[in-house]
Amino acid sequence: MSQSEPKVKLKAKTPPAEQLEHKLRLKTKRPAEAHMIPIKAQHHCNEACRTDFKGGLNPDYDPITGQCDRMGQIDDVPPHIASSCDEMWKDYCEQGTFLDANEIVIQDRDIQIEFDYPLKDRVSFSYHSPTGFTRKQLVDHIRTAYENIYELEAQTTTVPIGRMKGYCNRNETNGLFGISMHILGDLYLEQLDYEPRTKKVFMLIGS
Numbered sequence: 001m002s003q004s005e006p007k008v009k010l011k012a013k014t015p016p017a018e019q020l021e022h023k024l025r026l027k028t029k030r031p032a033e034a035h036m037i038p039i040k041a042q043h044h045c046n047e048a049c050r051t052d053f054k055g056g057l058n059p060d061y062d063p064i065t066g067q068c069d070r071m072g073q074i075d076d077v078p079p080h081i082a083s084s085c086d087e088m089w090k091d092y093c094e095q096g097t098f099l100d101a102n103e104i105v106i107q108d109r110d111i112q113i114e115f116d117y118p119l120k121d122r123v124s125f126s127y128h129s130p131t132g133f134t135r136k137q138l139v140d141h142i143r144t145a146y147e148n149i150y151e152l153e154a155q156t157t158t159v160p161i162g163r164m165k166g167y168c169n170r171n172e173t174n175g176l177f178g179i180s181m182h183i184l185g186d187l188y189l190e191q192l193d194y195e196p197r198t199k200k201v202f203m204l205i206g207s
């Protein structure tokens with residue numbers, strides 16, 4: 001594990017603005033030489049399709065078939081969380097199935113994956129694979145790393161993990177990584193980028 005320079009401290013104190021600023025910063029951070037690794041998934045309808053993103057009824061959901069208009073559609077953005085389960089790779093998963101799991105998407109054998117959301121400082125982990133990295137290997141590494149990050153944070157924080165005052169969000173803790181705003185289950189993988197020059201994977205994490 002190696003740690004690069006700390007990120008600039010955000011000035012905004014209100015969580016929504018801070019969150020927005022953080023996301024925008026992540027989007028601009030991607031190096032010019034990096035290329036995107038597509039992480040597509042096939043949509044399978046589930047309970048979440050009943051409602052729209054605001055929590056209202058989804059007009060494109062048919063309660064008789066239990067399906068919405070996106071059934072079977074290939075989505076650019078994986079339907080679920082970065083802390084996703086192994087089910088995601090099966091032929092049929094309720095929450096949607098990741099596609100082309102075993103395609104080698106990085107030929108290099110030694111890479112780093114950088115994590116910075118929702119962490120106080122960015123942190124990179126090194127990975128080795130003698131045959132290069134498949135899409136599934138990358139996503140699984142990311143998931144496992146996030147699980148470890150959250151576990152280590154819980155073990156090292158002196159601030160009890162709870163809710164941010166006045167919000168539903170997770171409070172900021174002061175452990176090894178300084179997690180704030182989101183529990184592990186909030187996170188999902190929006191975009192994966194690879195920079196061959198530095199052999200580094202960057203990602204955009206939604207929440």
Ligand SMILES: [Zn+2]
Binds near residue numbers: 046049067069
């Ligand atoms: Zn659906």
